[in-house]
Amino acid sequence: MEKRHEIADHSAASADEVPEELTPRLLMKRRMFRHKGFLLGTGLLFLLVLLAIFAPLIAPFDPFDQVLSRRLLPPVWAEGGGWEHLLGTDHLGRDYLSRLLYGARMSLIIGLGAATVGCVIGVTLGVCAGYFGGRIDQVIGYLLTCQLALPGLLLAMSLVFMIGPSVPVVISVIGLLHWTYYLVVTRAATMQIKQLDYIAAARTLGSSHSQIIIYEILPNLLNQIIVIFTLEIGIAVLAEAALSFLGVGIQPPIPSWGLMIAEGKNAMYYRPWLVILPGIAIFIMVISTNLMGDGLRDVTAPDNRS
Amino acid sequence: MLRYAFKRAVLALLVAFTVSLVAFFLLNFATDPAEIIAGEDAEPEVVETIREQYGFNRPLIIQYGSWLAGLARGDWGESYYWRKPVAELVLEHAPVTIQLALMAVFVTLIVAIPLAVMAALRPNSLLDRMALSTAVMAQAVPNFWLGLIFIILFAVTIPIFPVSGDSSFAHFILPSIVLGTSSVPAVMRLTRTGLLEVLSSDYIRTAKSKGYRGFKLLTRHAMRNALLPVVSVLAIQLGHKLGSSVVVESVFALNGLGRLALDSIIGSDIPTVQMLVFVFAMVFVVLIFLSDLLNAWIDPRLRLG
Numbered sequence: 001m002e003k004r005h006e007i008a009d010h011s012a013a014s015a016d017e018v019p020e021e022l023t024p025r026l027l028m029k030r031r032m033f034r035h036k037g038f039l040l041g042t043g044l045l046f047l048l049v050l051l052a053i054f055a056p057l058i059a060p061f062d063p064f065d066q067v068l069s070r071r072l073l074p075p076v077w078a079e080g081g082g083w084e085h086l087l088g089t090d091h092l093g094r095d096y097l098s099r100l101l102y103g104a105r106m107s108l109i110i111g112l113g114a115a116t117v118g119c120v121i122g123v124t125l126g127v128c129a130g131y132f133g134g135r136i137d138q139v140i141g142y143l144l145t146c147q148l149a150l151p152g153l154l155l156a157m158s159l160v161f162m163i164g165p166s167v168p169v170v171i172s173v174i175g176l177l178h179w180t181y182y183l184v185v186t187r188a189a190t191m192q193i194k195q196l197d198y199i200a201a202a203r204t205l206g207s208s209h210s211q212i213i214i215y216e217i218l219p220n221l222l223n224q225i226i227v228i229f230t231l232e233i234g235i236a237v238l239a240e241a242a243l244s245f246l247g248v249g250i251q252p253p254i255p256s257w258g259l260m261i262a263e264g265k266n267a268m269y270y271r272p273w274l275v276i277l278p279g280i281a282i283f284i285m286v287i288s289t290n291l292m293g294d295g296l297r298d299v300t301a302p303d304n305r306s
Numbered sequence: 307m308l309r310y311a312f313k314r315a316v317l318a319l320l321v322a323f324t325v326s327l328v329a330f331f332l333l334n335f336a337t338d339p340a341e342i343i344a345g346e347d348a349e350p351e352v353v354e355t356i357r358e359q360y361g362f363n364r365p366l367i368i369q370y371g372s373w374l375a376g377l378a379r380g381d382w383g384e385s386y387y388w389r390k391p392v393a394e395l396v397l398e399h400a401p402v403t404i405q406l407a408l409m410a411v412f413v414t415l416i417v418a419i420p421l422a423v424m425a426a427l428r429p430n431s432l433l434d435r436m437a438l439s440t441a442v443m444a445q446a447v448p449n450f451w452l453g454l455i456f457i458i459l460f461a462v463t464i465p466i467f468p469v470s471g472d473s474s475f476a477h478f479i480l481p482s483i484v485l486g487t488s489s490v491p492a493v494m495r496l497t498r499t500g501l502l503e504v505l506s507s508d509y510i511r512t513a514k515s516k517g518y519r520g521f522k523l524l525t526r527h528a529m530r531n532a533l534l535p536v537v538s539v540l541a542i543q544l545g546h547k548l549g550s551s552v553v554v555e556s557v558f559a560l561n562g563l564g565r566l567a568l569d570s571i572i573g574s575d576i577p578t579v580q581m582l583v584f585v586f587a588m589v590f591v592v593l594i595f596l597s598d599l600l601n602a603w604i605d606p607r608l609r610l611g
Contacts (some may be wrong), residue, residue: 141567150583153548155583162337163336261454
């Protein structure tokens with residue numbers, strides 16, 4: 001870590017005569033390729049995205065196809081398992097591998113969607129609070145306190161179930177309840193950036209508030225926003241899994257990992273794989289986004305890690 | 307101190323009522339209570355009659371007002387689904403959830419604090435790295451899944467603890483471990499960071515030069531300051547535990563507030579859900595209020611804020 005400091009200080013001190021390969025961007029790339037957690041997380045997530053996109057090509061069976069004569073087959077490594085159904089079949093005779101692959105799609109769509117919804121709300125509020133300050137900041141601060149006091153899971157469950165559980169509803173509700181992290185970080189960063197000379201320069205040149213926010217402040221927040229966005233994907237995936245597990249999220253027969261765990265629960269004493277496998281899938285998805293997010297934070301802002 | 311406490315208390319109350327207002331509007335926007343009471347395939351006239359009988363045709367803000375007025379009188383409303391007063395339902399189910407939440411926080415503390423202390427005393431050691439990477443991994447494990455794995459393990463392989471129901475103390479052990487471990491990463495990271503900061507400060511160096519070593523240095527000097535942020539986080543975590551107990555209660559078949567919430571949601575029982583949202587928000591707000599006071603009591607500088 002101290003070494004990195006040296007490099008960073010060096011580049012800052014002699015910005016004019018640094019050779020081309022030491023620009024901040026290149027330094028960042030270098031750090032990226034040295035950060036093991038980041039590489040592992042990004043690699044895993046990339047793999048999951050590929051699996052999700054090409055699920056129709058990879059999946060050996062249709063995930064909705066029920067073959068009642070082939071119910072609850074064990075995976076290939078367990079006794080009685082066969083190569084035809086690598087990970088066995090569920091209580092309706094559907095191929096488990098295919099359902100897991102399609103479940104990755106569902107998880108990613110909901111994770112990305114909810115993180116985007118939360119991002120739009122949180123960043124808007126955060127930038128406004130940080131930029132305008134005063135009354136606006138106080139009101140938004142009050143909103144934040146209220147949001148933190150809301151029992152999130154309970155409200156998400158009731159809203160999703162009562163509006164009618166569908167994918168867009170799950171995405172909007174989870175997004176609507178997960179924006180505080182964006183707000184806190186962008187607010188603090190905006191307050192710092194606002195003080196810088198180049199913002200004053202833009203003001204003197206006659207830029208309006210919205211121009212300053214869009215062209216001068218937002219680009220500088222991008223790194224932090226991407227870090228939070230990545231971490232929020234994991235949080236949203238966990239939230240969706242919990243909702244679907246409780247029966248108030250994604251509804252059958254759509255393949256969702258949380259729902260698959262709920263469906264496998266009844267047979268879990270003699271077919272534990274039905275519960276274990278989707279759990280591992282959720283774990284891999286969430287840990288990859290967490291590693292990638294933490295790694296991105298280390299790489300883009302190595303000085304303020306906590 | 308009194309002035310500070312008063313300001314905090316007013317804010318807390320305001321927040322709790324804003325939250326209940328938001329919940330009220332969101333829930334009423336999400337579903338039509340008259341149709342739920344009437345049941346599926348009810349005649350439109352029947353729905354209309356019910357709407358008038360229960361006063362659902364009034365503007366929402368007036369309905370909210372009468373809900374508030376009832377709350378002030380101690381009347382928490384009547385559940386459509388359970389056909390019982392909501393207050394009775396909540397009081398019936400609360401003890402299980404409170405016991406679960408308290409035991410879970412205890413689990414969090416006895417795992418997170420010693421780990422954090424050991425990690426902070428030897429930063430970058432093998433133990434520190436292992437603790438941190440375990441924390442990263444633990445954050446990615448879904449709560450309910452861990453619960454089910456415990457059930458598979460403890461029901462079949464090593465049957466020591468009961469895995470379903472809430473009739474004895476032993477029934478709470480596994481659920482509170484599952485619920486407790488979920489906040490170990492946050493509390494551990496925070497304590498470790500706080501302790502590292504404190505340990506490198508001047509007054510610790512002074513204490514060391516005066517001859518304090520080891521355990522005494524830690525408990526008498528370092529921990530006090532390092533625990534300040536932990537108090538707030540614990541309050542937040544305890545609040546979240548109450549809220550997220552629904553998952554664990556469902557997995558281990560505990561009949562607490564979470565179970566009540568889930569059943570009421572599936573029965574679209576707005577009065578109960580509304581009240582539970584309010585109760586959870588209220589508990590959360592009170593916990594934050596208490597932790598603010600506790601922090602202000604430990605650190606007088608905060609009273610000016």
